Amino acid sequence: MKKTYKIEVDCANCANKMEEAAKKTTGVKDAGINFMTLKMWVDFEEGAEPAAVMREVLKNCKKVEDDCEIYL
Amino acid sequence: MNRKQKKVFVRIIAAALCTIALVLLPLGNGPLNLLFLIPYLIIGYDILLKAGKGILNRQIFDENFLMAVATVGAILLGEYTEGVAVMLFYQIGELFQSYAVGKSRRNISQLMDIRPDYANVEKEDGSFEKSDPDEVAIGTLILVGPGEKIPIDGVVEEGNSSLNTSALTGESLPREVKAGDEVISGCINLNGVLRIRTIKEFGESTVSKILDLVENASSRKSQSENFISRFARYYTPAVCYGAIALALLPPLGRMLFDLAPEWRVWVFRALTFLVISCPCALVISIPLSFFAGIGGAGNAGILIKGSNYLEALSKAGCVVFDKTGTMTQGVFEVIGIHTTGMEEDRLLEYAALAESYSSHPISRSLQSAYGKDLDKSRLSKVEEISGNGVAAFIDGRPVAAGNEKLMARQGIACETCAEAGTVVHMAVDGAYAGYILIADKLKPHAKEAIAALKKAGIRRLVMLTGDREEAAKQTAVELGISEAYSGLLPGDKVDKVEELLRKKGRKEQLIFVGDGINDAPVLSRADVGIAMGALGSDAAIEAADVVLMDDDPVKIAKAVRIARKCMRIVYENIYFAIGVKALCLILGAVGIANMWMAIFADVGVMVLAVLNAIRALSVKKL
Numbered sequence: 001m002k003k004t005y006k007i008e009v010d011c012a013n014c015a016n017k018m019e020e021a022a023k024k025t026t027g028v029k030d031a032g033i034n035f036m037t038l039k040m041w042v043d044f045e046e047g048a049e050p051a052a053v054m055r056e057v058l059k060n061c062k063k064v065e066d067d068c069e070i071y072l
Numbered sequence: 073m074n075r076k077q078k079k080v081f082v083r084i085i086a087a088a089l090c091t092i093a094l095v096l097l098p099l100g101n102g103p104l105n106l107l108f109l110i111p112y113l114i115i116g117y118d119i120l121l122k123a124g125k126g127i128l129n130r131q132i133f134d135e136n137f138l139m140a141v142a143t144v145g146a147i148l149l150g151e152y153t154e155g156v157a158v159m160l161f162y163q164i165g166e167l168f169q170s171y172a173v174g175k176s177r178r179n180i181s182q183l184m185d186i187r188p189d190y191a192n193v194e195k196e197d198g199s200f201e202k203s204d205p206d207e208v209a210i211g212t213l214i215l216v217g218p219g220e221k222i223p224i225d226g227v228v229e230e231g232n233s234s235l236n237t238s239a240l241t242g243e244s245l246p247r248e249v250k251a252g253d254e255v256i257s258g259c260i261n262l263n264g265v266l267r268i269r270t271i272k273e274f275g276e277s278t279v280s281k282i283l284d285l286v287e288n289a290s291s292r293k294s295q296s297e298n299f300i301s302r303f304a305r306y307y308t309p310a311v312c313y314g315a316i317a318l319a320l321l322p323p324l325g326r327m328l329f330d331l332a333p334e335w336r337v338w339v340f341r342a343l344t345f346l347v348i349s350c351p352c353a354l355v356i357s358i359p360l361s362f363f364a365g366i367g368g369a370g371n372a373g374i375l376i377k378g379s380n381y382l383e384a385l386s387k388a389g390c391v392v393f394d395k396t397g398t399m400t401q402g403v404f405e406v407i408g409i410h411t412t413g414m415e416e417d418r419l420l421e422y423a424a425l426a427e428s429y430s431s432h433p434i435s436r437s438l439q440s441a442y443g444k445d446l447d448k449s450r451l452s453k454v455e456e457i458s459g460n461g462v463a464a465f466i467d468g469r470p471v472a473a474g475n476e477k478l479m480a481r482q483g484i485a486c487e488t489c490a491e492a493g494t495v496v497h498m499a500v501d502g503a504y505a506g507y508i509l510i511a512d513k514l515k516p517h518a519k520e521a522i523a524a525l526k527k528a529g530i531r532r533l534v535m536l537t538g539d540r541e542e543a544a545k546q547t548a549v550e551l552g553i554s555e556a557y558s559g560l561l562p563g564d565k566v567d568k569v570e571e572l573l574r575k576k577g578r579k580e581q582l583i584f585v586g587d588g589i590n591d592a593p594v595l596s597r598a599d600v601g602i603a604m605g606a607l608g609s610d611a612a613i614e615a616a617d618v619v620l621m622d623d624d625p626v627k628i629a630k631a632v633r634i635a636r637k638c639m640r641i642v643y644e645n646i647y648f649a650i651g652v653k654a655l656c657l658i659l660g661a662v663g664i665a666n667m668w669m670a671i672f673a674d675v676g677v678m679v680l681a682v683l684n685a686i687r688a689l690s691v692k693k694l
Contacts, residue, residue, distance in 0.1 A: 010170055012356040013135070016301045032293070035356075036177060036363035063129040066122055 003050055004041045007033065008069040018068055021060040027053035040070060073171060080167050084160065087115035091156050108152035116143065116159040133308045135350040142346035146667060149340055154667045158347055165675035169356055172682045176360065180367035186239045186258040186279050188223035205274040216266045222259050225277045226268040228252060233264030241373040241622040258282065281613055285375055292378030296642050300358045304351040315345035318661060344660040347670040348653055357645040357681035364688035365638030372691050373621040374631045381617040384600045385635035389580025391530050392569060395537035395547055397587030398604060399625060400512040404437035407493060411506035419498055419506055425451055426464045426473040434494060437510055459538060459561035472499040493543055514550060517626045522551045524629035534572060536565050565594045585628055602628060633694040641688050645681045652677045
């Protein structure tokens, strides 16, 4: 299942780091960030609960870039 | 500027004024220099805070942390002005970057500003009410006044007007519409008032499909983008280890040879390294270039579904295209009827009836040539044989209408026709009855389009068609194409494209251009599939990688030129940014470049790279 979220981040490299962090989160099959449109798409693993996974994704993103936001 | 940016701007001004004042004051070498901490903290407090958080989260290669180490280090070494200035310029660079990106984001979204805000829905008492387009049901009557956008696809019930389609197609000539015409959402109504009955929901309307496509473009990343993300991942750690090595190894080496270690010099050079450790210029300018390129193309009526396709387009070496509907108008006319004895009208009537269930352009031309109403109840047991034709019973008589293959299939010998055009052979009661000759006209810009592609350096142009050899040959000669394959079924086209894919050069990309009808498998098999005249054809928008909103084949070459310009800018930025950084690292290591030069180079490269990236947006003259 694939979902798209709006994000807020200031620099392009930070977006790359967020993308890496999101990809490494359990329950995420694949993820990507489009810095220009400030959107993140997440492809969830079979059976994963998107809401719970996204809370983890946000937590992991905050670790690599404190000044970021994902609008869940 | 938004609030966040304004705040940084004020801090930059305050810190700059404060620094200038302190530089002019005679502070001497004493503890008065600690006054420099005032501007330093004004401009750098947030970086220091973020650096602290970064350490807590074990992100030691965080650029905030590295900036903090470099500037704090400089201050500890007594280089107060350098410490403050580096922080100051770093912030100026960041502010510029966020401003420029925000601005181009808005510019590009304005280009694609086709989203309608409301629909005027007719109520039962005849009055109109502004509603959210999302809530309008199929079959609702809506009113579109002059200057308003058509919010939802529909059919005109009443009114005449001309429509501006330029936001969708890039075509500046208005399109005339009258009652009964189908209109697509996103067009702007120029003069008359139109009453439109909607035929789709907003979510399924053209405008929603296009916006969805544009917004999700570049979710598929190009090789260059992936290269840059990988590069960024290794660049920062590499420079940091380089800095540590530079701080430790030369002094230790000098100590071995009984020289003064000069710790101060080498540590300072190492700090210079940290200043250049952020890969920002590269990381920002590459996606920005692609975004600008895709935005500019969108404005010209060329929708590109991702930066990977933009990259592939720029390497186009072989362009394969379908004939009907791509190079020709796809509007057929009956130009001759040849019978073996039956009356011409009767033959035409049978042909029109047999093909009456098909919406293929050929069948439509037969029906319009016949011109009278068709009584479909006379028709039974209709069997469409893909790529061959139709077999059916009319008034109980077996009739077959189709190409030579159909006749061969039915074991009927047929005459050959030397004239160019599409031939529909007819068999009635199992015997050959004659043929109907149908011809298609070239699009007005077709020749120009081929010439433009040749000029753009496309090595190989191939035309594929389901048509007869004679028709294919004549079109190919008129267009100036040497390679044409005729008589292909939809499946054969896939095989042919696969064969061409095997033969192409390793770095070349194969482009297939079709009108999106029946082409879906080939569109997806080619490296880049271009669908043209896609307004209103959902299937084409889904299947293709690049969508030409109108059906002008000249846009194929334009798409290639836009892609090439964008890729040129991308490579310029990659080489320029990496080159300047490498140069600074070398000069910094040998002590020629100091921290001042490093930060100027860093911010300067970023500014130039961003400005260069925005150039990709202008595609008008291409």
